[in-house]
Amino acid sequence: MTTALxxxxxxxxxxxxxxxxxxxxxxxxxxxxxxxxDLFVQFKQQYPEITVKWxxxxxxxxxxxxxxxxxxLAGQGGFDVVFSDVVWIPKFAAAGWLLDLSSRxxxxxxxxxxPADIRGGTYAGRLYRIPAFTDAGLLYFRKDLVPSAxxxxxxxxxxxxxQRNKDRWGFVWQGKQYEGLVTVFLEVLWGYxxxxxxxxxxxxxxxxxxxxxxxxxxxxxxxxxxxPGVTTYTEEEARSIFQNGRSVxxxxxxxxxxxxxxxxxITPAQVGFAPxxxxxxxxxxAALGGYGFAISRFTDNPEDAWRLVEFLTRPESxxxxxxxxxxxxxRRSQVPSEFLPILLGARPRPPIPEYAQASDILxxxxxxxxxxxxxxxxxxxxxALETRLLLKAE
Amino acid sequence: xxxxxxxxxxxxFLLVLSVLLYPAFRAVFLSVTHYGLSTDFETRFAGLDNxxxxxxxxxxxxxxxxxxxxxxxxxxxxxxxxxxLALAASRSMRGQNVVRTLLLIPWTLPTAIVxxxxxxxxxxxxxxxxHVLAQxxxxxxxxxxxxxxxxxxxxxxxxDVWKTIPFVFLILLAGIQSIPRELYEAIEVDGGGAWAxxxxxxxxxxxxxAFIALIFRIIQAFAVFDLPYVxxxxxxxxxxxxxxxxxxxxxxxxxxxxxxxxxxxxLVLVLALVALALRRLLKxxx
Numbered sequence: 129m130t131t132a133l134x135x136x137x138x139x140x141x142x143x144x145x146x147x148x149x150x151x152x153x154x155x156x157x158x159x160x161x162x163x164x165x166d167l168f169v170q171f172k173q174q175y176p177e178i179t180v181k182w183x184x185x186x187x188x189x190x191x192x193x194x195x196x197x198x199x200x201l202a203g204q205g206g207f208d209v210v211f212s213d214v215v216w217i218p219k220f221a222a223a224g225w226l227l228d229l230s231s232r233x234x235x236x237x238x239x240x241x242x243p244a245d246i247r248g249g250t251y252a253g254r255l256y257r258i259p260a261f262t263d264a265g266l267l268y269f270r271k272d273l274v275p276s277a278x279x280x281x282x283x284x285x286x287x288x289x290x291q292r293n294k295d296r297w298g299f300v301w302q303g304k305q306y307e308g309l310v311t312v313f314l315e316v317l318w319g320y321x322x323x324x325x326x327x328x329x330x331x332x333x334x335x336x337x338x339x340x341x342x343x344x345x346x347x348x349x350x351x352x353x354x355x356p357g358v359t360t361y362t363e364e365e366a367r368s369i370f371q372n373g374r375s376v377x378x379x380x381x382x383x384x385x386x387x388x389x390x391x392x393x394i395t396p397a398q399v400g401f402a403p404x405x406x407x408x409x410x411x412x413x414a415a416l417g418g419y420g421f422a423i424s425r426f427t428d429n430p431e432d433a434w435r436l437v438e439f440l441t442r443p444e445s446x447x448x449x450x451x452x453x454x455x456x457x458x459r460r461s462q463v464p465s466e467f468l469p470i471l472l473g474a475r476p477r478p479p480i481p482e483y484a485q486a487s488d489i490l491x492x493x494x495x496x497x498x499x500x501x502x503x504x505x506x507x508x509x510x511x512a513l514e515t516r517l518l519l520k521a522e
Numbered sequence: 523x524x525x526x527x528x529x530x531x532x533x534x535f536l537l538v539l540s541v542l543l544y545p546a547f548r549a550v551f552l553s554v555t556h557y558g559l560s561t562d563f564e565t566r567f568a569g570l571d572n573x574x575x576x577x578x579x580x581x582x583x584x585x586x587x588x589x590x591x592x593x594x595x596x597x598x599x600x601x602x603x604x605x606x607l608a609l610a611a612s613r614s615m616r617g618q619n620v621v622r623t624l625l626l627i628p629w630t631l632p633t634a635i636v637x638x639x640x641x642x643x644x645x646x647x648x649x650x651x652x653h654v655l656a657q658x659x660x661x662x663x664x665x666x667x668x669x670x671x672x673x674x675x676x677x678x679x680x681x682d683v684w685k686t687i688p689f690v691f692l693i694l695l696a697g698i699q700s701i702p703r704e705l706y707e708a709i710e711v712d713g714g715g716a717w718a719x720x721x722x723x724x725x726x727x728x729x730x731x732a733f734i735a736l737i738f739r740i741i742q743a744f745a746v747f748d749l750p751y752v753x754x755x756x757x758x759x760x761x762x763x764x765x766x767x768x769x770x771x772x773x774x775x776x777x778x779x780x781x782x783x784x785x786x787x788x789l790v791l792v793l794a795l796v797a798l799a800l801r802r803l804l805k806x807x808x
């Protein structure tokens with residue numbers, strides 16, 4: 129009796145609900161504006177025979193990454209389409225969880241999408257992610273205080289010091305130990321002409337002089353042109369300080385541009401934007417962010433899944449997202465022209481499968497140096513050592 | 523006849539096998555292999571490679587230190603406060619059932635919910651804690667409790683103490699109530715005061731209960747995952763990353779199942795040693 133009951137329970141738990149058969153499932157971000165919902169409704173109108181089961185996930189992107197990983201590890205029955213951050217692709221592709229989309233994308237689309245976004249969705253020469261909207265780090269500055277954006281780090285520090293007073297800091301950025309800190313550091317590092325990890329040779333360059341210059345620039349900012357609390361800031365803390373008129377410069381993503389007229393002590397007319405500064409011999413760089421769509425290898429309906437991806441990334445859909453959510457489409461033809469120079473200089477973070485772990489190593493040591501627990505030189509030496517161990521581990 | 527007996531235990535044996543023994547053996551097996559993203563999900567024998575890595579992994583050592591500090595402080599606080607409450611509640615008084623029931627509420631909440639609750643209490647902009655402290659003039663500007671290494675760990679300990687005092691309280695109260703009244707009367711006759719009553723009657727009788735309360739709490743606290751996961755995610759600067767959190771990151775984010783298993787097995791071994799030591803300590807004649 130008990131055995132039968134138990135067997136029954138097990139059988140019941142293994143059974144997938146029949147209603148799911150044939151549906152395309154996807155885990156999305158919270159749909160605050162309702163723009164996604166409308167797109168899915170339009171998809172249903174165009175393809176009445178395809179059922180889409182879309183789930184609003186938690187807002188934290190690494191939590192959604194873990195949810196996708198868990199589903200993939202279980203194999204069949206997970207999500208068919210992946211709403212993917214640009215940094216997930218190497219891991220998911222290396223694990224063999226995604227379908228190769230190289231032959232599905234049309235040559236016209238391939239040219240229209242921004243080159244960095246295509247590169248960010250490519251792993252080992254194959255395209256796994258169709259870009260939807262793009263993002264990049266840039267420098268916001270107070271036009272009314274600083275006539276034009278500084279080009280080099282030297283000019284930048286000088287201007288920030290001149291304009292700083294007892295109510296206003298020079299520069300706010302993302303200094304908390306998390307992925308955002310890595311992107312800030314990379315932009316400074318690339319600006320000095322340095323490199324983190326070469327994805328082709330898997331060599332680590334953190335203990336080279338350019339990296340020391342970059343980290344010194346950040347550590348010396350703390351308490352000088354940046355508030356001591358900057359080491360706990362993420363995007364939103366930094367934005368609110370800048371918009372309350374309490375900083376001359378802000379490093380942030382494109383989304384801030386759409387929010388400048390919402391509250392705060394300054395008006396959009398007082399704000400300009402520019403690429404991040406660079407070192408004497410280097411050139412400005414931006415870390416690439418943004419989202420796109422990929423297809424699970426475990427899907428039963430690759431054709432239907434592709435129809436959905438194609439629909440969501442077509443120009444008409446991206447325009448709707450741009451107008452309603454304020455995101456920047458990853459298509460050259462739809463990027464506001466003032467952002468194009470910054471976006472064309474954007475670079476993906478190193479596309480290696482061990483990215484999450486390499487990023488954690490770097491975050492921990494950057495944070496240690498920024499909070500004064502170790503010197504920049506030692507932090508980078510240790511980070512380089514640990515990263516080399518990680519990358520030659522197999 | 524024998525066969526029928528065996529059949530009776532079969533269901534529970536199958537259950538234990540599938541949800542306890544199989545995962546445990548699988549973890550031991552994984553820990554001596556390389557299996558994960560770096561091996562394209564193929565199993566390769568690794569001998570003791572993963573355990574060698576444990577010896578030189580500074581992040582793991584840090585997480586053990588964080589976990590030990592968390593266990594030491596939170597279990598000590600829970601035990602002392604729980605004991606105090608149990609002693610106070612053991613005298614009969616009016617409305618004792620209502621009070622005892624109310625005391626149990628935190629224990630009934632799921633830990634993840636407790637985490638979200640405390641995240642709001644501790645929020646630097648909207649949290650009630652900063653509000654109260656500012657109203658009473660104890661602080662001038664809001665404190666970001668979860669942003670500094672020391673206050674972040676203290677916050678997690680506070681949330682854990684709040685949630686688990688009822689557990690200690692309940693076990694110790696049961697212990698106190700099982701002590702025969704006559705023993706207290708005897709102490710009184712011998713001219714002993716309240717301290718003597720506690721020292722020579724309550725405490726010796728409470729020992730086995732204290733052992734149970736402590737061992738359960740220590741095991742649970744060593745494996746703490748949900749509170750730091752919800753409250754801090756292990757930050758800032760890795761200051762609240764516990765061993766379980768690191769094992770989770772290794773397994774679920776880095777997809778290194780072998781090393782993740784090796785970490786968990788090391789944790790279990792350390793726990794076994796702690797339990798043995800505690801047993802000796804509390805079994806020694808006081």
